[in-house]
Amino acid sequence: MTLKIIIRNVLTITALCSIAIVSLVNAEDTDKALLKRAQALFSPLPDTLRVDDYPFSDARVELGKALFFETRVSTDGRMSCAACHNPSYHGGDSLALSVGLNGKKLPRNAPTVFNTPLLISQHYGGNRLTVEEQAMKALLSPLAYGNKNYAEAEAKLKTLGYAKKFDEAFPNESDPVSAENWATAIGAFERTLLTPAPFDRYLKGDQRAISKEAKIGLDKFMSVGCAGCHSGVVVGGQSFQKFGLTEDYWLATGSKEQELLKGRDKGKFHDTQKPEDMFIFKVPQLRNVAMTPPYFHDGSVAKLDDAVRVMARLQLGKQLSDDDVNHIVAFLQTLTGEVPANFAKAPVLPVSPYNN
Numbered sequence: 001m002t003l004k005i006i007i008r009n010v011l012t013i014t015a016l017c018s019i020a021i022v023s024l025v026n027a028e029d030t031d032k033a034l035l036k037r038a039q040a041l042f043s044p045l046p047d048t049l050r051v052d053d054y055p056f057s058d059a060r061v062e063l064g065k066a067l068f069f070e071t072r073v074s075t076d077g078r079m080s081c082a083a084c085h086n087p088s089y090h091g092g093d094s095l096a097l098s099v100g101l102n103g104k105k106l107p108r109n110a111p112t113v114f115n116t117p118l119l120i121s122q123h124y125g126g127n128r129l130t131v132e133e134q135a136m137k138a139l140l141s142p143l144a145y146g147n148k149n150y151a152e153a154e155a156k157l158k159t160l161g162y163a164k165k166f167d168e169a170f171p172n173e174s175d176p177v178s179a180e181n182w183a184t185a186i187g188a189f190e191r192t193l194l195t196p197a198p199f200d201r202y203l204k205g206d207q208r209a210i211s212k213e214a215k216i217g218l219d220k221f222m223s224v225g226c227a228g229c230h231s232g233v234v235v236g237g238q239s240f241q242k243f244g245l246t247e248d249y250w251l252a253t254g255s256k257e258q259e260l261l262k263g264r265d266k267g268k269f270h271d272t273q274k275p276e277d278m279f280i281f282k283v284p285q286l287r288n289v290a291m292t293p294p295y296f297h298d299g300s301v302a303k304l305d306d307a308v309r310v311m312a313r314l315q316l317g318k319q320l321s322d323d324d325v326n327h328i329v330a331f332l333q334t335l336t337g338e339v340p341a342n343f344a345k346a347p348v349l350p351v352s353p354y355n356n
């Protein structure tokens with residue numbers, strides 16, 4: 001090799017190395033900038049949700065768990081929270097519309113029960129403020145438990161052998177078996193159902209917690225405008241918005257036949273009767289969304305990529321490319337956490353002292 005060639009090779013190698021170094025540094029800068037933008041819009045789940053308003057104890061959580069799985073308080077003996085919020089389906093039931101008391105269909109799709117204490121309110125119309133209020137009202141819902149009044153439910157709890165568990169969970173109360181305490185205990189259990197996910201590790205600074213595709217998707221999710229409604233700790237759940245801002249949702253997701261069959265869901269309007277609440281729904285959380293098909297309040301869309309397309313069209317007036325959709329789906333998959341261990345394993349329920 002002549003000296004000239006050697007020098008040329010050394011120069012080429014040096015040039016290539018510096019290009020590689022520059023692009024590495026650039027990629028690192030881009031990664032850092034993306035994380036910073038994400039940290040401004042989203043936050044990781046807290047480790048626990050123990051708040052002063054709802055005092056916690058192990059006995060309360062244990063009672064709440066038993067009640068969550070207890071079917072004998074419903075009038076057909078088959079309904080429990082777990083019937084529609086099931087460990088096998090990431091806290092939902094996998095049906096378009098839930099099946100309730102005596103096989104009757106509910107008007108809406110069951111959202112996951114995970115992380116719900118972090119939502120501004122409960123249900124698509126937001127007509128229950130806290131998870132406790134939600135649990136208490138379910139006792140009287142003609143589609144869930146069907147009790148005529150709280151006394152009927154309380155009497156059942158006493159005959160089912162729950163008195164001792166309520167005593168332990170609510171010490172110093174003279175008559176602890178009450179609908180309020182049913183709700184407080186179930187709420188305490190729900191407050192333990194948090195699902196930390198790879199996205200949380202990413203938000204805390206671990207660049208390797210999510211894939212390159214997911215990062216491209218996260219970038220899209222923010223730049224296209226999804227995060228305008230889906231942001232914060234549960235990636236949504238913080239506001240009410242019209243479903244179908246730029247196009248009619250029913251025409252895009254439902255069929256005429258379905259409309260005739262069920263009528264159209266008017267969202268918050270059902271509760272308030274105010275014209276401005278027509279088709280207004282709570283923005284759902286997107287944590288675990290990849291695990292909880294079908295989508296939307298009526299379960300009308302079966303697949304996540306189609307749900308993303310519908311959102312882009314109806315909420316932002318945009319048509320996304322297949323690549324964009326796939327990247328956004330890859331990002332949404334980083335919001336999947338594990339089913340909490342204390343939920344995955346069904347509890348042993350008390351045996352009624354009257355059944356011996």
Ligand code: HEC
Pocket residue numbers: 068079080081082083084085098099100101106108109110111112113116119121122123124125131134135136138139143144145186284285
């Ligand atoms: C028959 C099925 C069924 C039963 C039983 C049931 N749920 Fe639900 N749950 C649903 C449906 C459907 C919704 C959505 C209702 C709506 O938005 O109007 C829902 C909504 C919720 C929400 C609000 C979630 C959100 O994102 O807004 C919570 C929390 C919840 N249920 C907890 C419970 C608890 C606790 C019990 C037991 C006390 C229970 N559910 C019993 C079907 C059921």
Ligand code: HEC
Pocket residue numbers: 124221224225226227228229230240241242243245281282283284285286289292294295296297298307308311312315316328
């Ligand atoms: C203007 C507010 C708004 C914007 C922007 C928005 N969404 Fe939504 N999103 C909603 C509302 C409201 C719903 C609930 C609709 C319903 O079921 O009634 C929803 C529902 C969803 C669902 C279904 C969740 C479930 O569990 O059924 C997904 C997935 C979703 N959005 C993803 C996205 C993506 C991806 C984007 C960006 C392309 C986006 N959203 C933009 C408000 C918005």
